[in-house]
Amino acid sequence: MDQVEQQFFNDLEKKLWTSADKLRSNLDAAVYKHIALGLLFLKYVSDAFEERQRELDAHFRDPAHDYYMDPADFPEDYEGNVAAEREVRDYYTEKNVFWVPVEARWQTLMECAQLPPKAPLPWNKPGKDEPEEMRSVGWLIDNAMEAIERENAKLKNVLNKNFASTELESAKLADLIALFSDTNFHATEYKGQPLNLQAKDILGHIYEYFLGEFALAEGKKGGQYYTPKSIVSLIVNMLQPFKGRVYDPAMGSGGFFVQSEDFIEQHAGKSTKGGGNKASGQISVYGQESNPTTWKLAAMNMAIRGIDFNFGGGPGDTLQNDLHPDLRADYVMANPPFNMKEWWSEKLANDPRWLPGCTPPQGNANFAWLQHMLYHLAPTGSLALLLANGSMSSNSNGEGEIRKRLVEDDFVECMVALPGQLFTNTQIPACIWFLTRDKVNGFNLNKKKRDRRRQFLFIDARQMGYMKDRVLRDFTGQDIQKIADTFHAWQQGAGYEDVKGFCFSASLDEVRKQEHVLTPGRYVGAEDQTEDGDLFADKMARLTLQLADQFAESTKLQGEIKKNLAGLGYEL
Template sequence: MSDFEKQLWKAADKLRKNIDAAEYKHIVLGLIFLRYISDAFEELYEKLQQGEGEYAGADPEDRDEYKAENVFFVPAISRWPYLQSEAKKPDIGKSVDNAMDAIEKENPLLRGVLPKVFARGNLDPTNLGGLIDLVSNVALGDAKSRSADVLGHVFEYFLGEFALAEGKKGGQFYTPRSVVELLVEMLEPYNGRVFDPCCGSGGMFVQSEKFVADHQGKINDISIYGQESNQTTWRLAKMNLAIRSIDSSQVKWNNEGSFLNDVHKDLKADYVIANPPFNDSDWSGDLLRKDGRWKYGVPPAGNANYAWIQHFLYHLGPSGQAGFVLAKGSLTSKSSGEGDIRKELVEARLIDCIVNLPPKLFLNTQIPASLWFLSRNKANGKHRNRTDEILFIDARNMGHLINRRTREFSPEDIQQIAGTYHKWRNPEGNYEDVKGFCNSAPIERVRELGYVLTPGRYVGLPDDEDNFDFNERFIALKAEFEKQLKEEERLNLLIVENLQKVKLE
């Protein structure tokens, strides 16, 4: 699958020409989405047309037939075969915009979601036609149900590639897949309400549904709730979820954001999974000094980290659990009362596990990050009673570079970290501390260290580093450096020699 996705990405990127990646993503993802809903519609359309079994006497143009099966109704001018037949015409951009409009009119759930940017002057009609041909070739010849699944994967892969292409800005709508997989794998959201109050393009929800499916659960066992303050990103989330047949009716947008306008005020979730903006100073904290959510202390107006933690806790049910990403500074900071809030969280026995992450995992920041896991009830009977302990995992040296700037976790890394957490919290887990990697610390120890939560302070050095001999290491490094200097000298002479051989006319 990934080779096919890579080829597809290369071909789409070639057609990009001079269009900015941020704009181009809506064009490409919009077309993939259009093809997906058209395929899903046609699959049901054919069954209704044949009229066999439960579909006997059905009318393929009856909107209610599609509603009953949770399939979007696609009007004739929006169906993929029609757009394919128009692909070589100079006004194809207008045709695609009209197709998007017609779908929104027919399907209230998609109102205001689909991109209508295809007739703009900077998008050459020939390139748009080329893109339509490209998307037409995805899963060509497959059954419609299979093509829908393939298109879902392609959509997700392209989201990640666009995030990489946009670099810093990409991180605002996309959490790297291996980080999402780790969070979900550790939390194990088998059933209940899953909430992400800063949901970006919906990656946490897609991964949660995948987790349930991979463990033979029923997709309907979980329901999702989300909020996003960037409308463009929210539109991506709605498409990303629809392409996976995930109900996104509770994924809401407003531009004030979760602090000022919490659209799920009364929600008590079983799981909160999130990657909020790091160290956000522009969160309107000065307007919320007396907010009821700050049960453990008022967060500083200049940094939202501890506001997010308390917002998550506010929305957790009595046995709810949260897993989220935060800047590593939040583990030690004492400024503006953050140390006091952290102390309260530790003493309230809410912190279950902290994972120190390696650098270069995130696209939009070089700020070191950590994962926090909170549990409302650490003695709830589902796992062992670990009320007076916190698990610390130091994963700083894990993961591998996929390019110079970006690192990701392998499936084995994810299994090792998540497996350690599960062994620790499960009654039959056979958990053991591993020097340099993990340590189960009693609350007493956390008190002694002044409520600092950096895993490195608890896990110690690995055994091989305990025997570290400075003199030996210094001599080895010095010898290596001298060898490199000699090699540099040799190469410089070689360059000079070769330059002398160049004959100028």
């Protein structure tokens, strides 16, 4: 993203969030989130539909175009003409554009939200009885959501249809519709500079930004569905999911899928759209989420991005009810709940996902998540998993034995220790596990990796990042690039060097000497140089001498004080 686009998004984010947040009154952020994001979704599908409608109208009238139709055979006004609509819908679905009935279009909502109480709704026939509740803006939005679900099977049971029952009054809902109506999501320039952005790019960006802001507003609860963008970006840039199946078994709002698609668009073309023909550089996404409302947020997030998805048909507990039992994914990425205690049931005792003799402890799901993800890896697949730091060193309840097995079987590839204060919902120090089934000579696009068997990379990133506010730390783009480049250089054997205090490539014997503890700090050591340029050992010697001198000076002063007090007739 260039500077002009970044500044455009910064200004738009601030304007929209500030204005939208003012409209929520005393409504809880967890409730208002679904209102604001639901309207953003409606705005997106309506804009996409109208844009495609304009394209098709031009094609139908152009004798030189393949889609040209004789006006005598195809009526110009096909609204309400079932046969004509059925014939034209394929032109929308081929571009992964949802069919939007007239009552769900943004222009209709905008106009109806301003109608007087007794005015008839424009899509109803004159004289038709209308219930009193149809006069509320909430009902109008619910009706639009129901219409879109009815006409698009992919969105069945995905959309929020509780606007009429919300505590936000009609006037505020109308104001929110007006706010999004007045925003130019089709901007082609910013402050005189050209913008190469489509409406879906802008709306998708705002949707993701709003998710992050609501997560901050909700605190601990919000962190359960939203992983900070910089951490997601770090994992995606390290794994580089150029092509294949991407799976997140604890997907939240779908951030890993969004970042994967963005990565591909920046480096290797487009991802799969709407089930079209797969070409080089495309992905298909699979996910699972237990929380029903979060599952819907993820599905809408994918729809806005135009990403085809398989989320198992509905919410479900991944560890108790695996909705993708036969999936073998090329990339698996997840940020599950840390140290989850209530997860076990007896039916899991002999689950095929556990390595032989490695049943996870019943009081902590960390190694259940890790083995679940490993089970779903394709033979050349790789995974990245965020876990609490304790997973790297704990020996309680058999965790040490499971970790030893993962090391000895050569699944572990890289461990990254993260700085604190990265998450909105927990202050528990975290790390990233990178595992793979292919340490021999796997391929990533055209970049051949070297044979990495019995070798392990440790990266200590605890000192990286910056404080974005008084509470939260974040990574810069340079931080992400440095860590990812180090990982790739090590994988490819091109230009990698150990850096004291930051990274170290360890052999299996070296890991065995540490009794299979995988904490990076044990391997990378301390930096040789401090901020003032002194060698660490030299500085420690100098400081020790200074401290000894200060102790001696303190003893001398105490003696002088005692002597003076004795002269005054006092004893200390």
